[in-house]
Amino acid sequence: MPLLGFDRRRPMLAPDLVSIASRLRAAGCVFADEEARLLLSVEQSPAELTAMVDRRVAGVPLEQIIGWAEFCGLRILVAPGVFVPRRRTEFLVRQALGLCPSDAVIVDLCCGSGAVATTLAAVRPDATVFAVDIDPIAVACARRNLADRGLVFEGDLFAPLPASLTGRVDIIVANAPYVPTDEVAFMPVEARLFEPRASADGGDDGLDVQRRIAATSSQWLSPSGCLLVETGQRQAAQTAEIFSLNGLLPRIVRREELDATVVVGIAI
Ligand SMILES: C[S@@+](CC[C@H](N)C(=O)[O-])C[C@H]1O[C@@H](n2cnc3c(N)ncnc32)[C@H](O)[C@@H]1O
Structure with missing residues (x-):
């Protein structure tokens, strides 16, 4: 230009x-x-x-104004009112790719714009990708991003997934809300006013949604399947403990430059 x-x-x-x-x-x-x-x-x-x-x-996020965000080198469409995918979440994607078997079944819970699912589907066209969000605006956005490369369901965590996936999911990824309720008021104005509260507020300690995901993951995962969750650095030990309590062998991984922390849990 x-x-x-x-x-x-x-x-x-x-x-x-x-x-x-x-x-x-x-x-x-x-x-x-x-x-x-x-x-x-x-x-x-x-x-x-x-x-x-x-x-x-x-204060409207730039990505919601121009209609897209760059994520893992892809242009992800971002509608007004939808959570803007963050650079740190690229680390979650990379961790998931490292564990992805061929012909994997992948579920992206709390998918928002579908950035994570769309990237995984683009890099691994052999995978079968499903995504879920509770917010209809996010679901519509994720459907545009994933197009025919995956299926997006609207609903609460695992609830809308087909029962036929029980015990067959190789990778569950989730960047679920993890901000403690008391800290939401201190978030930048862009996030506070222009992204849905449900995309940030994770309850008293920020880990309510992660707890619900970990509690149900084992029944959806394949025998050596993995759950990967983005979390806060100071919450990571607690996230890992939640994984252990729910039959997952946890490992904390961190990428300092992106301020990104992920807990990886392998079904045992
Ligand atoms: C932090 S945003 C992450 C979006 C996306 N994964 C990303 O990284 O860009 C969290 C998302 O979780 C969704 N969410 C919150 N509670 C949910 C629930 N119980 N079931 C499904 N989605 C939920 C919100 O609507 C929001 O889109």
């Missing part, structure tokens, strides 16, 4: 870039130049562009 004003459709491109970036910077956007470029890259009228910048200044 030209940055110096030679684009016939947008002769004011360079001034736009500078003025948009300075508005974003003033609103506290750390990557203002990069964000301005991304906003300008969307095909739109000047009025629409202004409206987009206004929304960003109001």
Whole structure:
């Protein structure tokens, strides 16, 4: 994209870039130049562009405005009101790929936009991929991302999955909500106001949904199947204990650069 004003459709491109970036910077956007470029890259009228910048200044996540997020090198569609996939969750995907047998059956619980399921399906076309979320807006978004590469169900954790999967799932992945209820109020405005509370709030200690997942996983997993859950660094030991209590042999893995922690549990 030209940055110096030679684009016939947008002769004011360079001034736009500078003025948009300075508005974003003033609103506290750390990557203002990069964000301005991304906003300008969307095909739109000047009025629409202004409206987009206004929304960003109001705190709406950039990805919900431009309609996509980069995740593991893929463009994942992100609808307004849907949790924006985080870079740290790429670590969960990599851990799952490392354990994935051929022709695996994979379930992505709490799938949100479907970023994890979509990436796994893209990298492992031999796998059969299922995804579940309780939020109908997220489910619609995940269905667009997964398209014909997997099935997305709406409902509470394992409840909507076909009973025929019992004992046959090789990999269960979950980036379930894990923020303790008392800490939700301290989250950044983007998350607090523009992502659903159910995508963050994990109950008193943040681990309520993880507990429910671990309690039921064993009945869905194949004999050497694995449950992989993203968790907080300071919650990891407790997540691992929850796994042990539910018949899973846990291992904590951590990637410092991404501030990513995953607990991997193997069915025993
Ligand atoms: C932290 S977001 C993660 C989304 C996605 N896995 C990702 O990493 O981008 C958690 C998601 O869990 C979903 N969720 C919360 N409680 C759920 C439940 N009981 N059953 C299914 N999904 C649930 C929320 O709607 C939200 O989309």
